[in-house]
Amino acid sequence: MRQLKRLLAYIKPVHHYLPEYLIYTLLGILFGLVNFTMLVPLLNLLFNEGPAVAPLEPPPLGFSLDSIAANFNYKLFSLAQTEGKLYALGFVCVCIASATLLANIFRYMANRVMVRLRMNLLERLRNELYSKIIAQSMTFFNRIRKGELLSTMSSDVQEIEGSVVSSFQSLLRDPFVILAYFGTLFYLSPSLTVFTILFFPVSGILISSLARRLKKKGFFSQEYLARIVHHTDETISGIRIIRAFRSENIFIRRFAGINRSFSKVSRELFNQRELASPISELLGVLVIVTVVMYGGHLVISGELSGSVFITYLALYSQIMQPAKNISTAVTSMQKGLASADRIFSAIDEDVRVKDPEQAVIPETFSKGIEIKDVSFAYGDQPVLTNVNLRVGKGKMIALVGKSGSGKSTLSDLIMRFYDVSEGSILIDDVDIRNMRQHDLRKMIGFVNQDPLMFNDTVRNNITMGHPVENEEAIRLAAENANALEFINGLENGFDTVLGDRGSRLSGGQKQRIAIARAIYSNPPVLILDEATSALDTESERLVQDALSRLMQSRTSIVIAHRLSTIQHADEIIVMDEGRIAERGTHTELLSKGGIYSRLHEIQQLS
Numbered sequence: 001m002r003q004l005k006r007l008l009a010y011i012k013p014v015h016h017y018l019p020e021y022l023i024y025t026l027l028g029i030l031f032g033l034v035n036f037t038m039l040v041p042l043l044n045l046l047f048n049e050g051p052a053v054a055p056l057e058p059p060p061l062g063f064s065l066d067s068i069a070a071n072f073n074y075k076l077f078s079l080a081q082t083e084g085k086l087y088a089l090g091f092v093c094v095c096i097a098s099a100t101l102l103a104n105i106f107r108y109m110a111n112r113v114m115v116r117l118r119m120n121l122l123e124r125l126r127n128e129l130y131s132k133i134i135a136q137s138m139t140f141f142n143r144i145r146k147g148e149l150l151s152t153m154s155s156d157v158q159e160i161e162g163s164v165v166s167s168f169q170s171l172l173r174d175p176f177v178i179l180a181y182f183g184t185l186f187y188l189s190p191s192l193t194v195f196t197i198l199f200f201p202v203s204g205i206l207i208s209s210l211a212r213r214l215k216k217k218g219f220f221s222q223e224y225l226a227r228i229v230h231h232t233d234e235t236i237s238g239i240r241i242i243r244a245f246r247s248e249n250i251f252i253r254r255f256a257g258i259n260r261s262f263s264k265v266s267r268e269l270f271n272q273r274e275l276a277s278p279i280s281e282l283l284g285v286l287v288i289v290t291v292v293m294y295g296g297h298l299v300i301s302g303e304l305s306g307s308v309f310i311t312y313l314a315l316y317s318q319i320m321q322p323a324k325n326i327s328t329a330v331t332s333m334q335k336g337l338a339s340a341d342r343i344f345s346a347i348d349e350d351v352r353v354k355d356p357e358q359a360v361i362p363e364t365f366s367k368g369i370e371i372k373d374v375s376f377a378y379g380d381q382p383v384l385t386n387v388n389l390r391v392g393k394g395k396m397i398a399l400v401g402k403s404g405s406g407k408s409t410l411s412d413l414i415m416r417f418y419d420v421s422e423g424s425i426l427i428d429d430v431d432i433r434n435m436r437q438h439d440l441r442k443m444i445g446f447v448n449q450d451p452l453m454f455n456d457t458v459r460n461n462i463t464m465g466h467p468v469e470n471e472e473a474i475r476l477a478a479e480n481a482n483a484l485e486f487i488n489g490l491e492n493g494f495d496t497v498l499g500d501r502g503s504r505l506s507g508g509q510k511q512r513i514a515i516a517r518a519i520y521s522n523p524p525v526l527i528l529d530e531a532t533s534a535l536d537t538e539s540e541r542l543v544q545d546a547l548s549r550l551m552q553s554r555t556s557i558v559i560a561h562r563l564s565t566i567q568h569a570d571e572i573i574v575m576d577e578g579r580i581a582e583r584g585t586h587t588e589l590l591s592k593g594g595i596y597s598r599l600h601e602i603q604q605l606s
Contacts, residue, residue, distance in 0.1 A: 003337050003340040003341060003344060004164070004168075004333070004337065004340075006340070006344060007121070007125075007160065007164060007340060008168075010120075010121045010124045010125055011117050011120065011121050017113055017114075017116065017117045020113050021110050021113040021114060021117070021172070022176075024106045024107070024109040024110035024113065025106070025107075025110045025172075025173050025176060026176065027102075027103075027106040028103050028104075028106035028107040028110060029103075029176055029177055029180045030103075030180075031099045031100075031102040031103035031106065032099075032100075032103040032318075033180060033181070033184055033315075034095075034096075034099040034103075035096050035099050035100055035103070036184070036311060036314055036315045036318070037184065037311070038072075038092055038095060038096055038099075039307070039310065039311040039314060040307050040308055040311045041072060041076050041092065043306070043307035043310060043311070076088055076091065076092065079091055110173070114169050117165075118161060118165045118169075121165060122157060122160065122161055122165075125157060125160065125343065126153065126157055128347060129152070129153060129157070129343060129346060129347055130153070132346065132347050132349065132351070133149060133153075133346065135351050136349065136351055136352075137351065137352045137353040137417065137418055137419070138412065138417040138418055139352055139378075139418060140349060140352070142378070145226070145230045146230060146233055147226050147227060147228075147229040147230020147231065147232075147233055147234075148226040148229075148230060149346070150226075150229045150230075150233065151225050151226035151229045151230075152226070152342050152343055152346055154229075155225055155229075155339075156339035156340075156342050156343050157339075157343065159335065159336050159339035160336055160339055160340060160343070162336070163332040163333055163335050163336030163339075164333055164336035164337065164339075164340065165336075166329070166332070167328075167329035167330070167332050167333040167336065168329075168333075170322075170325045170326060170328075170329040171326060171329050171330075171333075173322075174322035174323075174325050174326050174329075175322075175326070177318075177319075177322040178319055178322050178323060178326075181315055181316075181318060181319045181322075182197070182319065184315060185312060185315055185316060185319075188308055188311065188312050188315070189295070189298070189304055189308065189309075189312055191298070191303075192291065192294060192295050192298060192304070192312065195290075195291075195294055196287060196290070196291050196316070224258060224261050224262035224265055224266075225262060227258045227262075228255070228258055228259060228262060231251075231254065231255055231258055232255075235251055235255070269335065287320075288313075288316070288317070288320075291313070291316060292313070295309050295312060295313070296309075352418075352419065353416060353417070353418065353419055353437065355436045355437055356433065356434050356435075356436075359434065359435055359436045359439070360430050360434045360435055361435075361436070361439055362427065362428060362430065362435060362439055362440075362443065364428075365393065365427070365428060365443055365524035365525065365555070366393060366428055367392070367393055367428045367429065368390060368391050368392040368393045368395070368427075368428070368555060369390070369391040369414065369425070369426070369427055369525065369555065369557075370389075370390045370391075370425070370426040370427075370429075371387055371388060371389040371390070371410070371413075371414075371423070371425050371426075372388060372423050372424050372425070372426065373386055373387075373388060373422065373423035373424070374386070374387045374388075374410075374413065374420050374422065374423035374424070374425060375387070375420070375421050375422040375423060376406075376409060376413060376418065376420055376421045376422075377421050382578060383406050383409050383578050384406045384409060384410060384413075384578045384579075385578045385579050386423075386579065387406075387410065387423075387578075387579070387580055388580070389573060389580065391555055391557060392555070392570075393524075393555050394553060394554070394555055395555060395556075395570040395571070396551060396555075396556040396558060396566075396568075396569045396570050397556070397557050397558070397569060397570065397571050397572075397573060398557075398558045398559075398560055398566035398569035398571070398572045398573065399411075399557065399558070399559045399560075399573050399575060400559075400560060400561070400563065400566065400572060400573070400574055400575070400596065400599065401574055401575035401576055401581070401595070402576070405575035405576055405577060405578065406575050406577075406578040406579075407529075407559045407575050408529055408559060410575075411527045411529055411557060411559060413425060414432075414444070414527065414557070415440075415441060415444060415446065415527065416432055416433075416437055416440055416441075419433065427440070427443070442521075442523070443523055443524055443525055444523050444525045444526070444527060445517075445518035445519075445521055445523035445525065445526045445527070445550075445554075446518065446526075446527050446529070447511070447514050447515055447517075447518050447526070447527075447528050447529070447547075448514075448528075448529040448530065449529060449530035451510050451511055451513070451514030451517075452501065452502075453498045453501055453502025453505065453510055453513060454498070454502075455497065455498065455499060455500050455501075456497060456498065457492075457494065457495050457496060457497055457498070458478075458487055458490065458493070458494045458495070458496050458498065458513065459474060459494040459495065461498060461502075461513055461517065462474055462477060462478065462494075462513065462516050462517050462520050463517075463520060464517060464521075473520060474494065474516075474520060475494075476519075477516040477517075477519040477520040478494075478513075478516045480516070480519050480546065480549050480550070481512045481513070481515040481516035481519055481546040481550070482512055482542045482543070482545060482546045483509070483512035483513055483515070483516050483546075486509055486512075490504075508542060508543060511543050512542065512543060512546055515543065515546045515547060515550055518550060519549075519550055523554070524554060524555060525554065525555045525556075525557075526550065526551060526554050526555070526556040526557070527556075527557045527559075528547065528551075528556065528557070528558045528559065528560075529559045530559055530560065530561060544565060562603070563586075563596075563599060563600050563603055564603070566586075567586040568586075569585070569586070570585070571583060571584065571585065572584060572585065572586060572589055572596065574589065574594070574595050574596045576595060581594070581595055582594050582595055582596055
């Protein structure tokens with residue numbers, strides 16, 4: 001119930017939905033009841049069970065059921081005597097048709113309110129889930145599988161719509177239907193109604209036992225579905241590697257195993273869910289048979305008229321469907337609440353990198369970046385240990401070293417994708433943890449080895465969706481990135497959609513778009529992470545030329561494997577096993593004959 005209460009919080013403010021929905025629902029129930037209550041005078045008219053002569057004066061008009069029924073009977077039998085029975089029969093049929101029309105209009109209006117409620121709830125739920133995901137630190141994305149997030153965002157949210165919201169609608173409407181119909185039944189025959197009520201707790205006990213089992217099965221079903229999504233995503237992303245190493249059959253067998261487990265759990269889940277329907281139907285038939293037996297006894301003994309008994313059976317048959325809806329809703333809701341558990345576990349995930357309540361807003365970048373006694377670990381695995389480094393304004397610092405030495409981690413810490421375990425990182429003597437992440441990253445341009453292109457236009461990939469204030473600034477950024485020529489050669493120029501992950505561009509073209517992205521944002525600090533290592537010679541020349549223009553008058557931190565690209569750096573930092581092993585200019589490090597000298601010698605030999 002705790003998860004259900006949390007879901008209901010998303011439909012606030014309630015006064016936008018609940019009063020309107022209840023009014024339409026109650027009116028629909030009222031006019032639906034009118035249809036069946038008219039059966040008594042209709043049957044009396046057909047089978048001559050009414051009074052032979054209508055009263056000379058109408059009975060007193062009131063708001064009680066007896067008064068309304070008496071006045072309607074007076075009107076009906078007056079028409080039968082003055083206009084004939086056929087005319088009176090037509091009058092009753094028109095009343096029934098009108099009541100049916102009004103009942104369905106109000107049901108439709110109630111459903112429109114519920115559709116509005118449903119869509120608003122799901123919209124808010126998706127927005128909060130997406131906002132929480134996008135606010136998470138990189139630690140979250142390193143730990144959780146992408147398939148789980150995709151499954152939660154899609155199938156789990158849809159499960160909420162398909163089961164919990166639909167069940168909530170049934171639980172909100174059908175109890176009123178049952179109460180209204182039972183009230184009418186009690187009016188028609190108190191003794192018969194009390195007798196039938198005794199059978200309802202039996203179905204409730206059976207359905208509740210099914211519901212508990214369904215919730216557990218629903219959790220495992222969604223878990224296996226998340227694995228299917230994750231495995232499929234990995235397969236699509238790595239299809240070239242899979243084919244190159246002839247691993248198609250291995251991945252097919254692995255997928256078949258996950259799919260088999262999903263089918264098994266889903267089969268058990270659906271079998272148990274479908275069991276609720278026949279159980280409730282069987283109980284309903286047993287109750288109807290018992291009602292017929294007992295009611296027939298009342299008719300035979302003269303305690304109940306035939307017309308009232310037939311009307312009673314017709315009304316009682318209408319109760320069975322709402323009762324069945326409630327039992328189905330209870331079982332269906334349990335599977336949806338299992339999805340709600342997964343959604344709220346993602347929403348409740350603690351955001352490790354947070355903005356301070358009282359943030360320092362940097363106005364300019366005037367001094368530089370200082371890394372003081374920084375240590376960092378992924379869980380229990382240390383990555384950086386006691387790193388100290390200062391990058392003055394306008395200087396170019398290069399980070400080199402073998403893979404896994406901590407170079408990229410250091411740049412991630414400066415960008416505050418993670419928070420340091422120990423020490424601090426300062427920009428203009430202000431700890432970056434005291435800045436808003438938005439303000440910090442506005443000061444930093446980032447170009448990495450494998451730049452991500454979005455399935456959007458060239459223009460939006462350069463501006464990253466920010467409003468375009470100056471179209472000429474986009475063209476100038478592309479020109480300075482050596483990208484304008486090939487962009488103009490595209491089908492629609494800057495309006496060309498690049499496809500999934502920029503599939504319409506080569507590696508060098510993607511890199512130049514990424515550089516144009518950094519130039520357009522015009523940051524005072526640049527972080528270049530292996531920006532040219534994956535390019536051919538011609539592309540590297542174009543990209544390196546664009547990078548040189550980008551770095552002019554900016555503070556730059558360059559991570560590189562190719563030492564030839566960073567020889568002119570103001571200072572070169574050699575990282576080894578998470579520590580600074582050497583530092584100095586290119587000439588100074590060569591003269592030391594240490595790690596840098598050996599790396600340079602190996603690359604020269606290559």
